[in-house]
Amino acid sequence: MAHQSELIEKDIHAYLKSHEHKSLLRFITCGSVDDGKSTLIGRLLWDSKMVFEDQLTALEADSKKVGTQGGAIDYALLLDGLQAEREQGITIDVAYRFFSTDRRKFIVADTPGHEQYTRNMVTGASTAQVAVILVDARKGLLTQTRRHSFLASLVGIRHIALAINKMDLIGYDEEKFNAIVRDYREFAAPLGFSSITPLPISALEGDNIIEKSANTPWYAGPTLMDYLETVQVTDDRADLAFRMPVQWVNRPNLDFRGFAGTIAAGTIHPGDEIRVASSGRTSRVARIVTMNGDLEEALAGQAVTITLTDEVDISRGDMLTAAGAPPVHTRHPEANLVWLHDEPLQPGQVYLVKTANGLTSGRVTAVHYGVDVNTLEQHQVPTLGLNEIGLARLELDRAVSFDPYRENRDTGSFILIDRFSNATVAAGMVIGSAPQEQEQAGSAHFEASLAGAEGIRRIKVDATATTNLNVVDLTAEPAPFVLDLPAAILGYLEKGNRILFRLKGLDQVGAVAELAYENHLAFEFDRTEAGISLLVFKRGSTPQKNYGDDGVGI
Numbered sequence: 001m002a003h004q005s006e007l008i009e010k011d012i013h014a015y016l017k018s019h020e021h022k023s024l025l026r027f028i029t030c031g032s033v034d035d036g037k038s039t040l041i042g043r044l045l046w047d048s049k050m051v052f053e054d055q056l057t058a059l060e061a062d063s064k065k066v067g068t069q070g071g072a073i074d075y076a077l078l079l080d081g082l083q084a085e086r087e088q089g090i091t092i093d094v095a096y097r098f099f100s101t102d103r104r105k106f107i108v109a110d111t112p113g114h115e116q117y118t119r120n121m122v123t124g125a126s127t128a129q130v131a132v133i134l135v136d137a138r139k140g141l142l143t144q145t146r147r148h149s150f151l152a153s154l155v156g157i158r159h160i161a162l163a164i165n166k167m168d169l170i171g172y173d174e175e176k177f178n179a180i181v182r183d184y185r186e187f188a189a190p191l192g193f194s195s196i197t198p199l200p201i202s203a204l205e206g207d208n209i210i211e212k213s214a215n216t217p218w219y220a221g222p223t224l225m226d227y228l229e230t231v232q233v234t235d236d237r238a239d240l241a242f243r244m245p246v247q248w249v250n251r252p253n254l255d256f257r258g259f260a261g262t263i264a265a266g267t268i269h270p271g272d273e274i275r276v277a278s279s280g281r282t283s284r285v286a287r288i289v290t291m292n293g294d295l296e297e298a299l300a301g302q303a304v305t306i307t308l309t310d311e312v313d314i315s316r317g318d319m320l321t322a323a324g325a326p327p328v329h330t331r332h333p334e335a336n337l338v339w340l341h342d343e344p345l346q347p348g349q350v351y352l353v354k355t356a357n358g359l360t361s362g363r364v365t366a367v368h369y370g371v372d373v374n375t376l377e378q379h380q381v382p383t384l385g386l387n388e389i390g391l392a393r394l395e396l397d398r399a400v401s402f403d404p405y406r407e408n409r410d411t412g413s414f415i416l417i418d419r420f421s422n423a424t425v426a427a428g429m430v431i432g433s434a435p436q437e438q439e440q441a442g443s444a445h446f447e448a449s450l451a452g453a454e455g456i457r458r459i460k461v462d463a464t465a466t467t468n469l470n471v472v473d474l475t476a477e478p479a480p481f482v483l484d485l486p487a488a489i490l491g492y493l494e495k496g497n498r499i500l501f502r503l504k505g506l507d508q509v510g511a512v513a514e515l516a517y518e519n520h521l522a523f524e525f526d527r528t529e530a531g532i533s534l535l536v537f538k539r540g541s542t543p544q545k546n547y548g549d550d551g552v553g554i
């Protein structure tokens with residue numbers, strides 16, 4: 001920490017204060033073998049001077065000795081040096097490094113890139129706000145680039161720095177850079193990132209890492225460090241809807257009944273309306289009690305005891321939530337599972353399920369599909385093995401409050417634990433609640449059956465909310481017809497949600513003549529195209545061809 005030692009010596013209080021008020025950014029770096037990940041992290045650490053001086057001396061000596069860079073400093077060696085330190089830990093699979101600049105503090109998770117380390121990457125990425133995806137400029141996008149991007153999106157990372165490295169080896173060619181950026185944007189469109197920032201860099205030469213490079217006059221964007229120091233990450237938990245799992249009901253005497261817990265999300269004040277997740281009962285906050293007196297406001301991360309203005313039945317394991325934005329309270333969550341254990345998933349077997357609300361038990365009742373992490377293709381699988389990812393339905397022994405993982409990583413995730421070995425076998429990221437009817441549907445396949453009704457063809461579609469985007473071929477059907485969908489497949493659809501019909505080939509919105517919200521949603525078309533596909537979107541979300549969490553495709 002050489003550059004800061006002067007300040008530490010002169011004014012330790014000023015030093016500590018400057019650190020205290022800096023925001024923290026967590027990011028991961030991903031790349032294929034030899035893309036230059038170690039060199040890049042080494043350089044970031046080196047250039048931000050967050051390396052102890054004795055390590056610097058050793059590094060210079062080692063670089064000369066090993067000589068991979070002709071006597072110049074080989075930044076990758078820096079990481080190998082740190083590796084020995086991390087190996088002293090017993091089971092630390094992910095190396096976290098800490099460094100800071102004048103503007104921000106950083107924690108970087110360095111995760112191995114190979115497929116067999118999928119679980120490490122998921123662990124490292126699950127708290128990250130940004131992923132730096134390294135691409136070798138000579139090679140362009142590789143399978144690993146796609147896998148890492150998919151995993152990053154799966155664990156809720158919204159911002160991608162697409163670091164196109166080794167620009168020195170392609171003569172800093174703008175055209176080649178642009179071509180890779182185009183490829184990436186096209187590939188990543190369905191993954192729903194909020195921002196993708198491409199950067200032409202050379203980790204080895206230091207181009208656009210800290211300083212703007214004279215070798216890329218055509219590039220007007222930020223350097224990697226500028227980007228990391230300024231990227232806006234809006235997952236401040238205090239801004240989310242209020243959530244507080246009740247850890248303890250504090251009842252010292254008949255006059256006091258407080259609900260103690262740590263606020264998982266949001267902000268709360270006396271007078272605010274809250275809702276009890278299990279019963280749907282509402283009340284208002286009377287007091288926010290802490291050891292140091294009552295508060296006028298409490299935020300995510302604070303441990304408090306809340307009293308309410310009404311006598312409401314609430315017990316441990318329940319959740320207090322914002323009245324206007326309740327979570328899903330369900331025994332049947334649907335979630336993406338990342339399988340972390342050598343023993344494959346045993347559908348039907350009882351596991352312990354650890355959620356933000358505490359511990360319960362449950363089983364996986366269906367695996368809707370597995371995802372090939374390299375191609376992103378979905379396919380039917382009976383179970384999930386180590387490092388495999390798929391969408392599954394669970395049945396819990398009691399209802400638990402969840403948010404979709406995309407909205408809240410804390411209340412949207414859980415882990416599965418083996419009851420006997422106590423090993424963590426899976427990480428789960430909740431998508432929503434499985435509609436009850438889906439239990440009968442049982443599979444991700446749909447059947448389209450035809451049933452005549454008063455001259456109008458009624459086409460019954462039986463499917464689950466997780467059906468892949470398939471095309472119902474209606475070529476042979478005379479118009480008009482009604483597409484009859486069990487409400488269950490629409491999952492979390494509500495009245496007022498937008499329904500979009502996409503006619504294959506023409507890719508246009510079909511005419512909806514009738515819309516009934518009873519047991520079924522029926523849509524009448526007045527014409528037929530060669531094929532028709534249906535996408536359902538929640539209001540306000542952007543239709544994507546490869547539907548994301550918000551869409552259901554048939």
Ligand SMILES: Nc1nc2c(ncn2[C@@H]2O[C@H](COP(=O)(O)OP(=O)(O)OP(=O)(O)O)[C@@H](O)[C@H]2O)c(=O)[nH]1
Nearest residue numbers: 032033034035036037038039076165166202203204
């Ligand atoms: N010319 C050039 N070489 C680079 C650059 N970045 C890294 N390299 C070289 O590429 C090779 C691989 O770099 P590493 O940093 O070890 O790559 P890595 O991705 O960490 O590889 P693993 O640790 O094996 O996963 C080394 O010989 C580096 O010196 C660059 O920007 N330009």
